Amino acid sequence: xxxxxWLAIGVFAAAYVVIASxxxxxxxxxxxxxxxxxxIGATRGHExxxxxxxxIDWNVIFLLFGMMVLVGILRQTGVFEFLxxxxxxxxxxxxxxxxxxxxxxxxxxxxxxxxxxTVLLVAPVTLLLCDRMAxxxxxxxxxxxxxxxxxxxxxxxxxxxxxxxxxxxxxxxNDFLIHxxxxxxxxxxxxxxxCWLLWGRRLTYDPGKADQIMALTPRETITDARLLWRMLVIxxxxxxxxxxxxxxxxxxxxxxxxGAGVAVLISRQSSETYLAEVEWETLLFFAGLFIMVGxxxxxxxxxxxxxxxxxxxxxxxxxxxxxxxxxSAGLSAIVDNIPYVATMAPLVHDLVGPAQGLPPQQQxxxxxxxxxxxxxxNATAIGASANVVITGIAKRNGHPIxxxxxxxxxxxxxxxxxxxCVPYVALRYF
Amino acid sequence: MHAEQLAEQIPMVRxxxxxxxxxxxxxxxxxxxxxxxxDAGEPIAVIPGSQLLSAVLPQYVRDDRKxxxxxxxxxxxxxxxxxxTVTLGDLLDAKRITAxxxxxxxxxxxxxxxxxVMDEGNRPVIVVRDRSGxxxxxxxxxxxxxxxxxxxxQDSDLVRHRLERDLIERAxxxxxxxxxxxx
Numbered sequence: 001x002x003x004x005x006w007l008a009i010g011v012f013a014a015a016y017v018v019i020a021s022x023x024x025x026x027x028x029x030x031x032x033x034x035x036x037x038x039x040i041g042a043t044r045g046h047e048x049x050x051x052x053x054x055x056i057d058w059n060v061i062f063l064l065f066g067m068m069v070l071v072g073i074l075r076q077t078g079v080f081e082f083l084x085x086x087x088x089x090x091x092x093x094x095x096x097x098x099x100x101x102x103x104x105x106x107x108x109x110x111x112x113x114x115x116x117x118t119v120l121l122v123a124p125v126t127l128l129l130c131d132r133m134a135x136x137x138x139x140x141x142x143x144x145x146x147x148x149x150x151x152x153x154x155x156x157x158x159x160x161x162x163x164x165x166x167x168x169x170x171x172x173x174n175d176f177l178i179h180x181x182x183x184x185x186x187x188x189x190x191x192x193x194x195c196w197l198l199w200g201r202r203l204t205y206d207p208g209k210a211d212q213i214m215a216l217t218p219r220e221t222i223t224d225a226r227l228l229w230r231m232l233v234i235x236x237x238x239x240x241x242x243x244x245x246x247x248x249x250x251x252x253x254x255x256x257x258x259g260a261g262v263a264v265l266i267s268r269q270s271s272e273t274y275l276a277e278v279e280w281e282t283l284l285f286f287a288g289l290f291i292m293v294g295x296x297x298x299x300x301x302x303x304x305x306x307x308x309x310x311x312x313x314x315x316x317x318x319x320x321x322x323x324x325x326x327x328s329a330g331l332s333a334i335v336d337n338i339p340y341v342a343t344m345a346p347l348v349h350d351l352v353g354p355a356q357g358l359p360p361q362q363q364x365x366x367x368x369x370x371x372x373x374x375x376x377x378n379a380t381a382i383g384a385s386a387n388v389v390i391t392g393i394a395k396r397n398g399h400p401i402x403x404x405x406x407x408x409x410x411x412x413x414x415x416x417x418x419x420x421c422v423p424y425v426a427l428r429y430f
Numbered sequence: 431m432h433a434e435q436l437a438e439q440i441p442m443v444r445x446x447x448x449x450x451x452x453x454x455x456x457x458x459x460x461x462x463x464x465x466x467x468x469d470a471g472e473p474i475a476v477i478p479g480s481q482l483l484s485a486v487l488p489q490y491v492r493d494d495r496k497x498x499x500x501x502x503x504x505x506x507x508x509x510x511x512x513x514x515t516v517t518l519g520d521l522l523d524a525k526r527i528t529a530x531x532x533x534x535x536x537x538x539x540x541x542x543x544x545x546x547v548m549d550e551g552n553r554p555v556i557v558v559r560d561r562s563g564x565x566x567x568x569x570x571x572x573x574x575x576x577x578x579x580x581x582x583x584q585d586s587d588l589v590r591h592r593l594e595r596d597l598i599e600r601a602x603x604x605x606x607x608x609x610x611x612x613x
Contacts, residue, residue, distance in 0.1 A: 078496040085500055124494035131488060132505075212505075220499035397489045398524070 005299040008042040012292050016343075020335045022382070027281045030288025030339075034295075043295040052167065053346070054298040056290045059167045059253045060160075061283055064114075066256025067157060070235065071117050072277030073263045077228035078221040080109065080121040085218035088129045093210025095133065095203035099140055100192055102126060106144045107151025107188055111158045111181075112239070115148040115386040117277065122148075123393045132212040137399050139199035142406065145390040146378045146413050150191055152386075153374035154184035156242065156252060160286075161341035161373045166252070168345040169355040169366045173242035173252065179367050183424045187375075187417050194416060198409055227267055234263050289342045297346050306350030317352075318430045321364040324348070325425055328372025329418045333379030333410075341373045364429035371421045379414035381406035431577045433544055434537035437558040437567025438596035442467040445519030449485040450510075452518055456482060459597055462554040465568065466518065466529055472565045475529035476555045477518070485521055486510055534559040537566055541581065544574055570597065 015033030019026050037043050048055035083105055091097035102122065110118040122144050130137035152158035156166045156176045165171065222228055238259035242252055264274050296302050313320050324344075331340055348369055352362040377384030381391050381403045387410070394401045441455050442465045452464055456479045463476040484492065486509055491497050501509070521527045533547050534557045547556055548571060558566040576592040579585070 078499070081494065081496045081500065121494070124490040125497060127490035128488070128497050128500065131490070215502055215505060216500045217502055218500060221496045223496060223499070393490075393493065396493070 001301065001304060002299070004040060004042050005301055007040045008037060008295050008299050009301055011036045011040065011042075012296055015292060016335075016339065019339055025281070026336070027285040027288065030285050030292065032288075034288040034291035037292060037295040043291065043298055047294065047298050048291050051294070054294040056287050056294070057164070057167050059251050060163050060290075061286055062253035063157070063163055063167075063251075063256050064160065064283060064286070065278060066253060066258075066260040067114065068117075068278045069260035069274050070231075070238065070256065070263055071113050072274045073227075073267045073269055074231045074235065075117075075121060075277065076224065076267075076269065076273060077231055078223050079228050079232075080105075081125050081221035082218045084122060084125040085129070085213075085216050085221065088213050089216070089218065093133060093207075093213040094205050095135055096196065096200040098129065098133075099143055099195055099200060099203070102129075102140060103143050103147040103192060103195060104188070106147040107154075107184075110148040110151035110386075111154040111184075112235070114157075115152045115159060115384065116279075116389050118148045118152075119145055119386045119390050119393075123390055127393075127397050127399075128216075129213060132216070133206070133209045135203065135209075137397075138394065138401055138405070139195075139203070141390050141394050141399075141401065142409055143195050143199065145384075145387045145406075146410065147188070147191065148386045149374060149378045149384050150184060150187050150417065153187075153371065154181045157256075159337075159374050160282075161337050162370055163252075164338070164341050164345050165366060165370050168349050171355050171366065172245045174245070175355070176370075177243075179428075180370060183371070183421060186424075187420055190416060190420055191413065194413055198412065230266050231263060234259055234266070286338070286342075289339055293342050293346060296343075302346045303350050306347055309347075309351060317361040317364065318426065320351070321361075321368040321425050321429065322422060324365055325368035325372040325421055326418060328369055329376030329379070329414060332373045332376030333383045333414060337373040337377050337384065341369065344369055344373075360429040364425055367429075368421075368425055371425070372418065375417045375421065376414055378417065379407065379410045381410070383410065383414075431541055431581075432537065433535045433539040433558045433569060434566060436541075436544070436569055436573055436577055436593075437537070438570065438573055439598045440465060440555075440568050440570060440596065441598055442471070442473060443518060444469075445517060445522065447518050448514055449482060449516050449518065449521060450513035452477075453482050453485075453513060461597075462571065464518075465532070465555055473532055473555075473557050473568060476532055476553070477527055477529050478554075481527040484526055485513060485516065489526075532557045535569065536561065541574070541577055544569060545578070548574065 011033055015029050018024055018029045043054065052059065084102060087101035087105060088098045091101055106118055106122050109121070123141060126140045126144060127137050130140060154176065156162050156171070156173045162176060166176065238255055241248065241250065241255035241259070245252070267274070328340070328344070348365050352358060352365050355363050355366050377387065381387050387406060391401045391406060441459050443452050443455060444467055455461065456464055461479055463478055464482070465473045466475045466477060468474045488509065522529055532555065533553060535544055535547055537558055537560055547553070554571045556569050558569060560566055573592060576589045579589050580593065
């Protein structure tokens with residue numbers, strides 16, 4: 001390797017450590033790292049702007065942007081608040097039933113929206129329900145954070161690591177539904193069982209308090225029914241667009257942008273409203289990260305690493321898939337799974353190539369990466385963005401959840417779900 | 431007019447005052463800001479009256495404003511009643527409301543000097559302290575504007591009344607009981 005390649009590794013490693021330490025703003029660190037890559041001469045404008053392999057993957061950036069705009073408008077309708085209160089009323093205020101319905105709503109919403117948005121929508125209404133029922137909200141909030149990470153694993157758009165994997169591996173929305181949705185459904189059943197064991201059996205039902213839930217008026221939370229119906233139609237068309245990629249050959253980012261454009265036109269919301277959900281910092285973080293990882297690809301570092309792994313692994317893909325599954329889960333519990341997957345995706349790409357046309361044994365590496373990175377985030381309070389957001393909301397509302405309180409339950413959930421994925425990967429692909 | 435002539439005694443609250451009592455003080459005296467006094471009865475900070483509205487809203491409603499529509503009238507009254515169980519100290523500690531420090535002027539400062547201090551930072555209430563730091567009274571925006579209106583030739587019975595009578599004189603004897611009478 002050249003001196004420039006070694007310098008690029010140094011910049012990347014230093015940036016990674018600072019990002020993992022969470023001492024500085026992660027977008028600022030990623031962009032500084034990207035700038036240093038340019039300064040040391042390891043990459044240039046053409047590689048950064050015009051190649052998804054060695055620079056910014058615009059498909060990922062614009063898919064995230066389009067979905068953020070859609071969510072920004074959809075959340076104005078109050079549909080999530082309605083669903084949560086309505087389901088609590090269907091549960092007749094029975095705490096465990098309420099928990100199960102909230103877990104299911106969170107998981108399904110998380111498969112269609114990003115995890116952070118989902119918990120931001122579900123957590124406040126959960127606090128309202130618990131307040132009315134005089135229940136401690138911690139078990140509900142923990143269950144929702146974990147359900148969002150599990151549900152988000154099911155689809156291409158459910159979790160940012162999946163978007164990166166899909167783009168790098170050339171996997172479609174339907175591929176994710178076929179390969180990950182079935183195991184996620186099974187994991188949800190297992191997770192509901194865990195919810196009973198960890199929290200549900202200790203929840204007590206008070207008929208008097210249940211009346212407090214029945215007194216709520218969920219319909220009132222829907223502030224614009226016309227907009228709601230229009231947005232549901234647009235969302236359905238966008239999902240059909242994702243699912244018909246094989247026919248239309250439209251990139252997911254284009255479909256999301258078209259959907260967002262139509263939603264903006266139809267909703268007539270102000271730019272402050274429809275841009276409110278756009279996390280510019282996250283988009284900049286992705287851009288910086290792509291430049292840093294792309295530089296390593298451009299400098300041949302990733303190829304070198306892949307050669308070394310191939311030499312050690314040979315053609316034992318079963319071991320490689322399980323190693324990636326468990327290893328990714330372990331690392332995602334400690335570091336943010338977005339930079340981890342951004343780094344690993346090019347590596348897996350060099351190991352087995354794009355997913356399309358690969359034999360199942362080799363394709364399993366991509367699915368093991370998605371499962372490990374998405375589900376491993378449940379292990380600790382900092383393992384996934386949704387966990388950080390929910391502990392923040394809990395603290396602000398006077399119900400702090402300590403790192404160890406989260407981790408105590410998170411480790412069990414992550415371990416059980418990953419343990420379920422091990423036989424799934426082994427039986428389905430080998 | 432100088433600051434000393436415009437200084438008045440106004441109703442004050444303390445950290446121990448409940449949010450419900452504070453709301454009552456704001457309502458009865460039509461205050462724009464709620465002055466918080468220390469144990470010695472000296473004003474130390476001001477809370478904009480509108481901030482008290484946030485005390486009635488649970489944090490989760492402030493996180494997601496649509497939830498407010500889910501409460502019926504009885505539930506809303508229940509939330510208002512909870513203001514009796516939370517003190518201003520609790521709200522300040524939880525950062526639900528923010529107290530701002532009170533700037534001061536000297537007793538001999540002119541109307542223009544007073545206006546300048548109030549205008550800088552948009553303060554509806556400031557205090558008058560002498561050079562030794564001793565507290566001499568409070569200046570409210572309504573009384574300062576009454577003085578400005580008089581100087582501008584816009585005199586009236588109500589303006590004169592505002593200049594002659596302190597806000598606190600509207601209260602019945604013993605009104606402040608446990609919420610911080612200064613006299």
